[in-house]
Amino acid sequence: MRHVEFEKIVETVESVCISAAYELPADVLAALKNAAQKESSPAAAEILNQIIENARIAAAEKIPLCQDTGLAVVFVEQGADVAVKPPSDDGDATLFDAVNAGVKAGFQKGYLRKSVVADPLKNRDNTGSNTPAVIHLSVVPGQKLKLTVMTKGGGSENKSRFMMFKPTADGSEIIDWVVDVVRAAGADACPPFIIGVGIGGNFELSCLLSKKALCRNLGTRNTDRFYAKLEADLLVRINALGLGPQGLGGDTTALACLVETAPCHIASLPVAVNIECHSHRHKSVVI
Amino acid sequence: MASYTLNTPFDEKLMRSLHVRDLVTINGHIFGMRDKTMIHCFDKGNELPVSLDGFPILHTAPSLKKAGDRWEKIIIGTTTSTRMDRFSPPLMEKYGARAIIGKSGLYQGSLEAMQRFGACYLAIVGGAAAIETTQIEEVEEVYWPQLHPEAIYKFRVKDFGPLIVAMDSHGNNLYADVRAKVQEKLPEIYRKCKISE
Numbered sequence: 001m002r003h004v005e006f007e008k009i010v011e012t013v014e015s016v017c018i019s020a021a022y023e024l025p026a027d028v029l030a031a032l033k034n035a036a037q038k039e040s041s042p043a044a045a046e047i048l049n050q051i052i053e054n055a056r057i058a059a060a061e062k063i064p065l066c067q068d069t070g071l072a073v074v075f076v077e078q079g080a081d082v083a084v085k086p087p088s089d090d091g092d093a094t095l096f097d098a099v100n101a102g103v104k105a106g107f108q109k110g111y112l113r114k115s116v117v118a119d120p121l122k123n124r125d126n127t128g129s130n131t132p133a134v135i136h137l138s139v140v141p142g143q144k145l146k147l148t149v150m151t152k153g154g155g156s157e158n159k160s161r162f163m164m165f166k167p168t169a170d171g172s173e174i175i176d177w178v179v180d181v182v183r184a185a186g187a188d189a190c191p192p193f194i195i196g197v198g199i200g201g202n203f204e205l206s207c208l209l210s211k212k213a214l215c216r217n218l219g220t221r222n223t224d225r226f227y228a229k230l231e232a233d234l235l236v237r238i239n240a241l242g243l244g245p246q247g248l249g250g251d252t253t254a255l256a257c258l259v260e261t262a263p264c265h266i267a268s269l270p271v272a273v274n275i276e277c278h279s280h281r282h283k284s285v286v287i
Numbered sequence: 288m289a290s291y292t293l294n295t296p297f298d299e300k301l302m303r304s305l306h307v308r309d310l311v312t313i314n315g316h317i318f319g320m321r322d323k324t325m326i327h328c329f330d331k332g333n334e335l336p337v338s339l340d341g342f343p344i345l346h347t348a349p350s351l352k353k354a355g356d357r358w359e360k361i362i363i364g365t366t367t368s369t370r371m372d373r374f375s376p377p378l379m380e381k382y383g384a385r386a387i388i389g390k391s392g393l394y395q396g397s398l399e400a401m402q403r404f405g406a407c408y409l410a411i412v413g414g415a416a417a418i419e420t421t422q423i424e425e426v427e428e429v430y431w432p433q434l435h436p437e438a439i440y441k442f443r444v445k446d447f448g449p450l451i452v453a454m455d456s457h458g459n460n461l462y463a464d465v466r467a468k469v470q471e472k473l474p475e476i477y478r479k480c481k482i483s484e
Contacts, residue, residue: 042288043308043451050412050449058417066414067350067364111361113350153414155367176477183469187391187462188367188412237476241469245389246410248453249465279414 002143003085006098009145012285013102016149017072018110020281021064024055027218028194028280031255035192046248048192051245051278066279069112070151071132072103075215080141096135099147104129115154136208148215150282156193156275159185162207165269171230174199174271179237181273182254187247190277193254194242195238198272201262210274213258215282218257227259234259234275245278288293290449296341297385299405300406305452307459311409312448316427316441317388319347321366323437325374335382336430337439343386344378346371348436351426358426363442364416368408371417392453392462410461422445422447422473 001146029052030277036048058065076095107114107130116131140146165174177195185193198209211224221228234257244250255278264270288308294302295315304310318339327333346368350361368375368389375397378384386404387393390413401407411419428441453461 043310046310046449046451047412050415050418054415054418057421058448061417061421063417064362065417067348067362067416068414101395111350111352113362155413160458179476180473186466188369190390199378237479240476241472243465243469246412247465248451249468250460277414 001048001080002082004082004145005085006087006093008287009084009095009098009140010102010105013099013149013287014109016147016283016285017103017106017151020149020151020204020283021069021110021112022058022062024058024065025280025282028255028278029055031218032192032222032278035252037257040249041244043248044244044252047245047248047250048252055283064112065281066153066277067113068115068155069107069130070153070281071115071129071157073150073152073211074099074103074133074135075148075212076135076137077140077145078137078142079145080139095137099133099135100131103133103189104131119201130195145191145287146281146284147287148284150211150215150256152189153277153279156185156189156277159189159275160210160273162203162272164203164272165271167267167269169269175230175234175237175270178234178273179241182238182275183241183243185275186243189275191243191247191254192252192278194244194276194278194280195234195254195257196274196276197234197257198258198274199259199261200264201270201272202264202268203270205262206270206272207274209260209262210272213232213251213260213285214274214276214280216258218256218258222259223263227261231257288451292446295343297343298341298384302405302407303456305407305455306457307452307455307461309452310449311452312446313343313444313450314446315444317343317345317444317447319345319349319440321346321348321437322370323434324431324439325371327376327431327434329374329377335439337428337441338383339378340383341385343388344384345411345442346389347388347440349440350436358429360420360423360426362369362416363420363423365390365411365413365419367413379404379436381439382468388450388454392460398454398458398460401454402458405456407452407456409448409450410453411448411450428440
């Protein structure tokens with residue numbers, strides 16, 4: 001059994017939270033540059049070029065890409081042969097405590113906006129630390145600990161939707177609905193978008209799949225031919241809307257559409273769409 | 288689609304000469320404010336402590352650091368304008384605001400106020416806060432600091448933009464036009480939606 005120091009996880013999450021705020025991932029930047037070259041609307045091309053310039057300035061000057069530095073969503077893949085060694089002064093501290101300590105340190109040291117309220121309805125007081133993070137843990141073979149941090153903006157998350165289809169639904173009904181979710185997201189959610197789609201599982205798993213889909217490199221396709229085609233078809237339909245960057249018209253409504261699937265109940269066909277804005281901040285590290 | 292570099296304050300004639308899709312770059316001063324500021328003013332009946340006559344409003348809640356008497360910028364980005372829609376006509380009518388800078392636009396009542404008083408909505412790129420922060424040279428004044436980060440901020444800006452004129456004083460609203468076109472295209476997109484292995 002390999003042991004990873006609690007502090008090592010804290011430091012890793014801290015540094016990933018800070019660098020994710022300043023550095024737009026290379027795949028997102030490449031998709032933006034590609035879109036800017038192809039864009040037929042001059043105003044849309046201007047917007048895309050400003051987003052590209054924004055990424056350059058953010059990285060060079062260490063200024064966050066967006067003032068909404070996001071809710072930290074952390075996917076942890078823990079090898080079955082790796083355990084966390086708690087700090088000497090707190091033998092009960094867990095992996096989740098380490099992730100939260102890292103998020104708190106990163107958002108405080110990086111002067112990133114704290115966007116988490118402790119209670120959703122009663123008083124909505126800010127926790128001041130951007131914690132708790134939303135943490136998803138899975139166990140995989142081996143001795144590695146992989147952390148994927150996505151700092152997700154609120155505006156785009158607000159436009160995400162879930163729908164329980166009948167299992168007899170035609171696939172085209174699902175495409176229609178996804179296209180309409182993107183239409184309804186509109187200018188408020190800061191297009192151009194990245195669209196994560198989760199199909200199957202159950203009520204909560206489809207939503208989780210839609211977020212996991214957003215963790216994929218934008219240049220990849222679903223490994224299943226059918227779903228790879230579905231991704232391509234969805235992207236063509238979404239961009240045919242003409243909503244464009246910032247909802248001001250153009251060819252680039254979405255940069256990518258990523259689909260993930262899971263087995264589901266014979267009576268169900270759950271589908272979730274997670275909308276992500278162009279400031280798609282995510283980063284993976286292996287400890 | 289014409290490009291202009293404009294110095295604040297703006298006058299009515301200048302604002303009436305702008306049309307949707309024009310690009311505008313601003314030098315001078317703009318005022319930042321958002322939800323709580325406007326609620327404090329219009330719903331709670333407090334007069335704004337500063338004249339906005341001829342100046343643009345930016346929908347923002349900046350992150351600032353207090354250094355002695357000065358406020359240093361950390362990050363200044365733009366928030367969604369639609370929430371502030373109902374406050375936009377009185378900002379133009381009562382306080383003389385000549386432009387509203389934000390993302391995702393305003394509704395019909397605000398458009399009509401722009402026609403009546405001679406003002407525009409200038410779209411900034413939402414989520415491009417690094418660029419915006421560097422174009423704001425200085426936070427010169429903070430009014431109603433007790434409301435920070437939703438106070439009133441007087442920003443000095445240099446080459447701020449280019450911003451896209453998205454709503455003009457001639458009754459044009461680019462957001463509404465795009466929404467209508469999207470709606471028109473939906474049936475055709477739906478008709479084509481067939482998946483096969």
